[in-house]
Amino acid sequence: MNEQEQKIWQLLDDINDPEIPVLSIIDLGIIRSVTVNKHMIDSVQEVFIEYTPTYSACPAVDMINMEIRSSLQAAGFTNITLEQKLFPSWTTDWMSEIGKEKLKKYGIAAPIGKSCDNQLLTDLTIDCPQCGSKQTTLVSAFSSTACKALFKCNTCLEPFDYFKCH
Amino acid sequence: MTTKEIENPLIKFLLHLGDNALIMGHRNSEWCGHGPVLEQDIALTNIALDQIGQARNFYQYAAKLIAEKSGEKLTEDSFAYLRDSWDFKNCLLVELPNGHWGRTILKQFIVSAYKSCLYQALTSNADEQLAGIASKSLKEISYHLRWSSEWVIRLGDGTPESKQKMQDAITSIWPYTNEWTNFTDYELNILGDNHWNIKENWETILKKVFLEAGLSIPTNGYQHSGGKMGNHTEHLGYILTEMQFLQRAYPNAEW
Numbered sequence: 001m002n003e004q005e006q007k008i009w010q011l012l013d014d015i016n017d018p019e020i021p022v023l024s025i026i027d028l029g030i031i032r033s034v035t036v037n038k039h040m041i042d043s044v045q046e047v048f049i050e051y052t053p054t055y056s057a058c059p060a061v062d063m064i065n066m067e068i069r070s071s072l073q074a075a076g077f078t079n080i081t082l083e084q085k086l087f088p089s090w091t092t093d094w095m096s097e098i099g100k101e102k103l104k105k106y107g108i109a110a111p112i113g114k115s116c117d118n119q120l121l122t123d124l125t126i127d128c129p130q131c132g133s134k135q136t137t138l139v140s141a142f143s144s145t146a147c148k149a150l151f152k153c154n155t156c157l158e159p160f161d162y163f164k165c166h
Numbered sequence: 167m168t169t170k171e172i173e174n175p176l177i178k179f180l181l182h183l184g185d186n187a188l189i190m191g192h193r194n195s196e197w198c199g200h201g202p203v204l205e206q207d208i209a210l211t212n213i214a215l216d217q218i219g220q221a222r223n224f225y226q227y228a229a230k231l232i233a234e235k236s237g238e239k240l241t242e243d244s245f246a247y248l249r250d251s252w253d254f255k256n257c258l259l260v261e262l263p264n265g266h267w268g269r270t271i272l273k274q275f276i277v278s279a280y281k282s283c284l285y286q287a288l289t290s291n292a293d294e295q296l297a298g299i300a301s302k303s304l305k306e307i308s309y310h311l312r313w314s315s316e317w318v319i320r321l322g323d324g325t326p327e328s329k330q331k332m333q334d335a336i337t338s339i340w341p342y343t344n345e346w347t348n349f350t351d352y353e354l355n356i357l358g359d360n361h362w363n364i365k366e367n368w369e370t371i372l373k374k375v376f377l378e379a380g381l382s383i384p385t386n387g388y389q390h391s392g393g394k395m396g397n398h399t400e401h402l403g404y405i406l407t408e409m410q411f412l413q414r415a416y417p418n419a420e421w
Contacts, residue, residue, distance in 0.1 A: 055216065055219060055302075055306065056216060056219030056220045056222070056223055056299075056302055056303060056306060057215045057216050057217075057218055057219020057220070057222070058219070059215075085298075086223065086295060086298030086299055086302060087294045087295065087297055087298025087301070088298065088301070089298055089301045089302035089305070090302070091305075139205055140205035140206070140208065140209055141209065141309055141312065141313055142205075142208055142209035142212035142213070142309070142313070143208065144208075146212050146215060146216060146306070150205065164309075166305050
């Protein structure tokens, strides 16, 4: 990784998911690669970024693209190509441990286990992110956004979101 | 979009998958704000959104392939908004009216069960982009399948009235099931020998859930077909009239 690429990774870490603003797109694990090449003739730096969207219909994708472009342009990069890479598909396994901690502090229970376990919310004990209780119940597998399920804590009686294993 | 005949089997297959997802998603979206309780309204709307997202992925890929082959510049919107019903390749079941909640759930269950088997087979397809979209969609569909299975069981195994309504819904929807596994040439071209597993696995899921729900599957009767080749029920025309209105009335409108 060269100096310019490092700088871009840092810039990307300042861009947050518009739906879950405590997570940066690096925490989410959607950036696959960053490459900076100097153009042979006019030595303009060409930036090539590959990313993998979280969900097929994630409405945040267009917004994130726009923010990447404007952040990089403000830092002087003009020639930017963003490419969607659908294979292999995004999984919650790519979310960083720091990201999972941030989620919990924000009040969203972080995904538990590996996506390949394929448990689909069955036999899972999700700790309440508010009070830490293990006495929680699934209310609905679908919640405020496609990536979350709705739970209720039976101890503090608060509802909370769980970021589904995917 | 020009009505240039698309002959490439992969592009036809992508449009078939995209059309199934888009039209089913559109039908589901009609429930937005009308669900029996808030959580279930949100669940069905989430499922609608997932399917529209999947349709976007298939359409975007088809547009890219067409651009590479012929240079014709199309976008995902060209497929959704600028084709007429005879260009759509979705199965007839997805365009049928929703009816009551149980009937809507039943349609979703049958389609989710089918898609879970189809996409499972496609995850190992030689075409990486197709395999990528399928494996992403499969994760989403696992949730759709579980949710709709639970509802079919709850209603089938519920009160005498809910059971009767579900059984009636099965009777009315069953004539639209064989079409899914009556594979066309363009599907066979992509699926190869995998198509046998799809049919078998699909039937296994349907039988298992209906058994648990105490519902019976009709054994014979007339079966409709034609959607995959562009011969649709009258319902699709009404869907397109609503869905495409803006682009038809104000060409190239953006917001």
